[in-house]
Amino acid sequence: MIVRSLLFVLLLSVSLLAKIPFSSRQLLVVTTADWSASSGQLQRYEKRAGKWQKVGKHIAVKVGKNGLAWGRGLHTLPKGVKRIKVEGDGRAPAGIFRLSYAFGDKALSLDYPYHRMTRHHHCVDDSRSQYYNRVIDSRKVRKDYKSFEHMKFPSGLYSYGLFVDHNPRHIPRAGSCIFMHIKKSNGKPTVGCTAMSKPEILRVLKWLDKSKKPLLIQAPKSVIKTLF
Secondary structure, eight states: OHHHHHHHHHHHHHHHHTTSOTTOOEEEEEEESSTTOSEEEEEEEEEETTEEEEEEEEEEEEOBTTBEEEOOSSSOOOTTOSOBOOTTSOOEEEEEEEEEEEEESSOOOOSSOEEEOOTTEEEEOOTTSTTTTOEEEGGGSOOOOSOEEESSOTTOTTSEEEEEOOSTTOOTTSOOOOEEEEOOTTOOOBSSSEEEOHHHHHHHHHHOOGGGOOEEEEEEHHHHTTTO
16 A cells, blocks of 8 residues: 555655756745645745756745645646635645746836736636636726736735746636735735735846746645656
8 A cells, every 4th residue: 555655645745747848947845734724835946957956045825825735737637636726715726837927017128928907807716707817907808707817906915926827728617826925924824825925026027047947836834756
């Protein structure tokens, strides 16, 4: 039984590792204590001479108020898992994800794609919409959605952030509008995103290099080592 369990972990590791593109040379790795934890740590990594090396100190982050659940990204969903992210579950996605672009409501010079948001930009979380899990300029589309997130609002939580490419096939009800962004001043967890302080998110954004094709890897500590 022990040998069989070890073999399963090894096969899972190989399967998921194969999903990290060889060309990726930067990682944001978020680790939580367990599947239910709403806090965690982010560590930056860069591939040097073929090995992943830590960059800087770890960063304290908040994740979903109900912890983590397997998301949909570059990884393969393990068979038989019970925790799979769905819309409105209050969980942040676990797995391996591309980071589509950075965003914010002010001009910012980066070595990474950056989209400046206005009050007209919406992230659609209505799974019946053709724009589900997409950020759109509401002035340029025919509105077919009833539910969405404002990408610019007074709280400033989205003043700077990253779009996490969870559910890239836009599967209805599989979860939408997942970001890395500024955390709440009261320290409360998110409803599915990964949040940190404003200085830390700016540090991350300025470190990212488009040519190094960075990824987000996020999971509990019991799983994280099978992902990279």
